[in-house]
Each structure stands twice: as C-alpha cells, then as structure tokens.
Amino acid sequence: MEVRVRYAPSPTGNQHIGGVRTALFNYFFARAMNGKFILRIEDTDQTRSSEESVKDLYDTLAWLDVEWDEGPEKGGPYGPYIQSERIELYRTYAQQLVDKGKAYRCYCTSERLDALREQQIASKSKVQGYDRHCSHLSPQQIEQYEKEKRPYVIRLKVPVEGKTTFHDVLMGDITRKNKDVSPDPILLKSDGYPTYHLANVIDDHLMHITHIMRAQEWIPSGPLHILLYEAFGWEPPMYCHLPMVMGKDGQKLSKRHGSTAVKDFREKGYLPEALMNYVSMVGWSYDDKTEFFTKEQLCSLFSLEKINKAPGIFDYKKLDWYNGMYIREKSDEQLAQLLLPYMKKASFIPEEPSSEEYQRFLSLIPLVKERLKVLSDVVEMVRFLYEDIEVDDATLFVPKKQTLAQTLEAIQAAYAIMDGREDEEDETIEGLLSEKAKEMGLKVNGIFMPIRVAVTGSAVSPPLFDSIRVLGYDKALQRIEKAIMLIENEVNNG
C-alpha cells in the first residue's frame, strides 16, 4: 500500500521550528517510501487563523524547497485541502454521528461551562471536564431548546467503561481508560466549524492517510481519535508521535527561548540547508558519525526506526555551527548573491549596483566567508569599508603590554613606511612594518594593531592588508593620519 502522510498546520501564526520539523519528517518519510506528501491547512479556528499565516506557510516550505504532492494551490484527488472549504462535510459527518447515537447536541452556555470548570478546580474535584449534562436531556427539553433556536455544539459520547488502545510505531501500544478520556469532547462548535479532532479524523480518513506523524503533545488525544474512528466505523491509520523540540530549560520551545519562527532564522541569514540539516538531527539520526545531509540524502535515508523517543533541546549554537559550515561551502559568487540583500538593506550597495560596485563587493567575500555565522553578520563586518569610522578613544589603539607613547611612535613609523608605497606588494610593506616593529622593540602586533584599529575601527577585523586594498590605500592612509592626530592629542593632554 502506498504511504500517504500529511503535514496539517493551522495557520494561526508563523511557522516555527517544531512545526517545520514535523513537516520535514513527514516529507522525508514520504520520499523515502516513494509515497505521497500531502499539505492540509487546518483553519477551523475562525478567530485565530489568518491569511498572513498561510502565506508564511507557503514561504517557509518554498524556502526549504519542500514540495507537496497534494494540497492547496496544487490540488489532488481528495481536495479541497483547506478545511474551511470543507465545512459542509464535517457538519454532515457530525450529524451522522448524532443519528447513530454516538454524539449529541449540547446546549450548555459558555458561562455554565466556565462556572463548572471553576467549581471543579476550586473543590479539587477528581472529576474533570464536562459533566455530560446534555447527554441526558429529555426529548421535551431538546424540543424546547430547538424551538428557542438555542445555539448548540455536538459532543462525542465517550464511553464511561472500558479502555482504548492505539498503536504507536515508536511508543508501542498506548492505552487509556475511557473514563480518563476528556469527557464528551466537542466535535462541532456552535459557529458550525469543526474542532481539530473531528476535522482531523475525517480528513485523514477521506484523504487515505496511512501514517499520522505528529508531535508527542498529541499522544493524550490518541485514544479519543480512536474512539472517533470507531464511532464512524473506520480503520485508524498508523501513528508515529514525534519527540518534541524543547527550549534550553526543557520546556516546550517558545518565543521566550529566542527565535522560533523560521522567518526569523531566514531573515537573520540562516541557510535553508543548514536549518534543515540541523532540525533533522534533533529527534533523528542516521548513524554515529554522519552529520551532514543534503535534502536528497534525507529523502532517501530517512526511516522511522531511527527516530528518537525522548524530547530534544534546540541548540542555537549547534545551528550556528552548521550554518557557518554551509556558508563556507559556498563559492564566492554564490555567497555574494546571498549576502547582497543584506548589503542593500544596510545601504552599502545600491539596489542596482554598478559593475565596479559589485566587483568591489565580490572581492571582499573571501575576507568574510570564514568569519560569518549568519549572513547578516556581514553588515557589521564590512561596515568600515562603506562608512566613516568613529574612534574617539585613543586607548583603543593600544595593544596589550604597550604604552600610549610607544603606540604613537609605532603608528607614526607605520605611516612613514606606508606613505607612497601604494604600488608595492602587500608582502613587502608588511615585511617592512614587522622589521620596524622589531627595531623598536615591539611585537609585530604592536604596529599592526594600531593600524588595524585606525583603518577598520576595531581590534577585530578581516585581514588587514586585504581590507586596506578593498577600502582604498589612500583612504586607509587618511584614517591612519586621523588616528595619529587623536593619539598625539591624548599623549599631550595625558
């Protein structure tokens, strides 16, 4: 039988790490099994669903280069794949359950339910949830309510006796006593929309889903879903509950742990292949040594057996490492293209760069490539090449174990050497500078550091002479001159 899996997010916010991991595992599994990957949008929460969220979903999957075989925009034999377009279907099936005596209309108001819940909590009652009040309404009462056109919801009749078991590929059999299943969950809301449970079960059945791969937070509702399949008289699919992705503190990953929206990672300059690779490694592994996987490899190597059961903590540092590794694998041209948007956004490069501007930019790629963790790092790294630098504290020029006076001498000597040597080889100039340093009884750094700070504005920078060349030799000399004046001033005043 053909494997059919789905990713079924609800568009109530931006795609986050956890969701994407679920999407990816489903996708990889489908590809590895030569099956179908289906996308379904579960927008049954009218108040929280939004168009932007749907757009973010599409953007995210496109960015990751994950294509669905059936779903919105693309269609398929079991559409529509957007739940808000299937409302009638859910109503019909819900009514079917009522007709079969498996479900019933409940006319309780939210006020009554709230009061009930409050009272249960206050009295520390062992009984949780709905009291099944409307399941034993008399026909007269029902008739009365209907006549009043009282709004109602449809609730599933959960058996009080017995227990329900479902099989999980990873976890094995999971059993829950029916009395512990949240009593009589709502299937159809008073606005006529289905709840997750109803729509999800109906669609998975109608779309011939074979394996439900979703996060472990759904385990508790597994038995409920089985009960629903039984009520309909349908065969439930296979289950595979994926370990959750946690934050540093072991709690469910959320905004307070840092960025969780894929969009944020994308904007900061994480590469899709790095994010995909890393995210795939939390909760799954191939062997004891392989850590780099292309999408294609994941699509062929992925297997359920290698999925871990324990939840995993999302490690931003390891993601950074992956990203740096992937950045360094790019060619200069590729990286330039990836970096360009950040350069433009910082106004370092115009929207329509001239050939010289582009060439100049291209020439600095080697200077930053092995220093970038995320693409956006480039902005601060090359700022000194595109904007005037501000150094107002003379002590910043002074290397460790060196005095201000020595530093002044050093940089003056450096200026003297560099002035007029624009056309000579960098190696030659560097040689002269280090000789000079030794002559003055300084470490080589004692002369290079002041130059570096003068030219780049920072003690940490890309390679010095490469930077000077990209900046322009003259301009570098001017900056050195300016630095000399600043240090002189400080020496005289201090």
Next chain:
RNA sequence: GUCUCCAUCGUCUAGUGGUUAGGACAUCGGGUUUUCAUCCCGGCAACGGGGGUUCAAUUCCCCCUGGAGAUGCCA
C-alpha cells in the same frame, strides 16, 4: 490534582547482555595566524537511584525519582 509518555557527557546523539561506552556542538588547553575567524592537535565530561533476572547489566523487568505533555467551543 488526574492521565499519558520519556530518561547515555552541559546539548544533540551512537551503541551493546561482557566495549578503554563512540561521534558532534559547546567548553577548556595548545599549535598555525599581524587581530578575529578558519584549520590542526589535545583535555574535561554521561549510562538518575533502588531492587530484581543473569555467570555478567548502561542494555531485560519492577519500583522510586526526575522531566515533559495533556487535561479548551486552540490546534
């Protein structure tokens, strides 16, 4: 509170009824380097506790502990 699930270095993980328990990130130290980074070398670091089963348990079983999730007209 109740129910369910989970448990190897700080983190992600490999692994086995008998191993010096392996790798990676992080971290620490060293080397290369005019800074930073890259790169190379090395160190620290784990089977939660208690009972069983067994000649032998990190591995199998039970209990405890710890953690997580669920208990919504949200998904």
